[in-house]
Amino acid sequence: MKFFKTFFGRITSDFRQKELLSLKLLFFVHASTLYVLYPYLTIHMRELGISVEETAIMSAVTPCVAIIMPPIAGIVADKIGNFKVLLALFSSLGGLVSLLLLLVPVGRMTITYPDRTIVKFGCDFMTGKKRSERVTLTLAEDHLCMPVTTYNSTIPVRLEACGIICERSQKDYDLDVKSSKTLKQESIGILRARSYFVTEDRGKFYYELTAEDIPNFTSRIGDARNYRFMKNKERFTTSVRNLTKTKYFFPTKGLYNFNCDVKGSTYVCDINEENKWSNKSQSYQFSSRNYSVKVQPVDFLKTGVREFKLITLSEPKSAMSAFQPATCIDDLNMASRNLSISVPLLNPENNLQTSSILKMTDCEPSCLATIPRGAICSNSKHVVEYDTSLTFWTYLIVRVLIGIIGGTAFAMFEGAVIAILREHKGDYGLQRIYASIGGMISSPLSGILIDYASRGKGYTDFR
Known part of the structure; x- marks a missing residue:
């Protein structure tokens, strides 16, 4: 005390x-x-x-x-x-x-990938063959994917939307587009488009986008670290998205769908016409469906695995309890269809005016699905390096001055x-x-x- x-x-x-x-x-x-x-x-x-x-x-x-x-x-x-x-x-x-x-x-900045990876899922009709195509599951994004050690486990696949994937090559860009100075500007123009036309053998179909379907590019101004946790853009059935620098997905609700039917001991799958769709009918709503698949890697690149062959497939609600082999047919002869997308590009200085019409002809019907990233990719993040020397020496000089x-x-x-x-x-x-x-x-x-x-x-x- x-x-x-x-x-x-x-x-x-x-x-x-x-x-x-x-x-x-x-x-x-x-x-x-x-x-x-x-x-x-x-x-x-x-x-x-x-x-x-x-x-x-x-x-x-x-x-x-x-x-x-x-x-x-x-x-x-x-x-x-x-x-x-x-x-x-x-x-x-x-x-x-x-x-x-x-x-x-x-x-340096560590980019964390989304929990679910977007994949191209369904039938591949761009190889020139017309029948007996394999069902494939291909990575639809440029994100680095390092393959897992084994693919014996089943992979849950959620079919998100069917539509058309078009590729815009540098050659086409140089020849056709005069309103944009760079390929990046053209990409922004495509994603900002409020509508697009689909032309195929059955006719011409018009799709109009709402404000919620168009990305807000002004919101991405600021510190790059705001975007180190990547998220998948939702609204698969209604919004245009760029899968890579040159590939774009255009949803076509009511035009195409992916279906599999049991024939004997095999699943026979195809991308078919959903219905006799007309230009005035806007009531069709695509519903997501779940599949379970077992896959086998087909092609390995230096940047990771890109494509898988579906060796078995099942649906949770199917009467068949076991996984069945999956093959793909082309009843509609998709490979030879005259398919194109026309996109009105807005004037960068006046969003109420259309500066040009971009026509994309290198297109194919396809479907997008999402799968858990960990099922096929062992890496959930990667490091992006900028000017590390500048950061190191600048910080060291400031720290020495402070000291x-x-x-x-x-x-x-x-x-x-x-x-x-x-x-x-x-x-x-x-x-x-x-x-x-x-x-x-x-x-x-x-x-x-x-x-x-x-x-x-x-x-x-x-x-």
């Missing part, structure tokens, strides 16, 4: 010294700024994609350089003869240099504090208590602010 009485008595007595109140406030603020910055530097480096090895190099170099500056600053202060000005200068520079961390660009300026300011601050305490016969340890209090308040408070600023974003916002 006597110990606590003596302890709190010293604190009360020290607090009554008005000359030391400014020191207490300075210790509180100074420690608060340190605990706001330094605990989060490692997390900030991770957000910028700085590797563990690069972080270790920075942690080793910064203190070594920071050792040199305080003695030099002391010599300069003695020469100038104005300690206060130099201390104020270094303290101000320390805050300004710390803000430079926000200008360091992202060096030099901050270390110098702290050394001069400590020297000034000790000089004042000697003059007023104060206790250094009692002043440091308020530094601890400042750190206890600022560190969790800054964490709360960072979490609040990062809500709804794909990255941690330190600003």
Whole structure:
């Protein structure tokens, strides 16, 4: 009891010294700024994609350089003869240099793929054959897919939509499109189109898109880290989507469908006409269907596996309990159909005007499905590298400057504090208590602010 009485008595007595109140406030603020910055530097480096090895190099170099500056600053202060000005200068520079961390660009970014992968599912009629085509399951996206070790397990497949896949080659782009300067601009024009026409042997069919089906490209402006968690664009049956840089999927509700019928011990599948669809009929609604398949890889590329052959197939509601072999027929002779898509491209400067009509002729009927990514791909994410050297050296330079300026300011601050305490016969340890209090308040408070600023974003916002 006597110990606590003596302890709190010293604190009360020290607090009554008005000359030391400014020191207490300075210790509180100074420690608060340190605990706001330094605990989060490692997390900030991770957000910028700085590797563990690069972080270790920075942690080793910064203190070594920071050792040199305080003695030099002391010599300069003695020469100038104005300690206060130099201390104020270094303290101000320390805050300004710390803000430079926000200008360091992202060096690496880890992209996480969606849980479900989009695949082209059904019959392949582009090989020139007319009958006995195999049923295939092909990756329909450019995302890197590293094959799993075995494919013996069953894979659940959800058929999302049937339509037409068209390829837009660079050669066609050069010859036909004069309203767009780049292939990327043309891609944006296709995805922003409000309608399109399908021309085939039966006639010409018109499809119109709603505002919800058209992507909002302006929303993608900002930090690239907002998009490191990829999501599949939904609305399969009503929205146009780019599968790769040159391939596009146009849904054609009511025009085509994928069906499998049991014939003996085999599933015979085809992409057929859903009904005698007319231009005025818009009532047809495509319904997703679930299949279970066993597959065998057909082709391996350097970037991963792309195509699978369906060796067996089943439907959960089927009367057949076992998986059955699956083959594909072409009763409608799809391979020789005159199939094309016409897309009115909007004027980039005036969305109410059509600048040109893009006609795509390299097209085929096809269906899109989604499968769990882990069923065929062993990788769920990949690292995108930008200018890693620029990020490393920029961050290292800023950190060295912070270490030099901050270390110098702290050394001069400590020297000034000790000089004042000697003059007023104060206790250094009692002043440091308020530094601890400042750190206890600022560190969790800054964490709360960072979490609040990062809500709804794909990255941690330190600003």
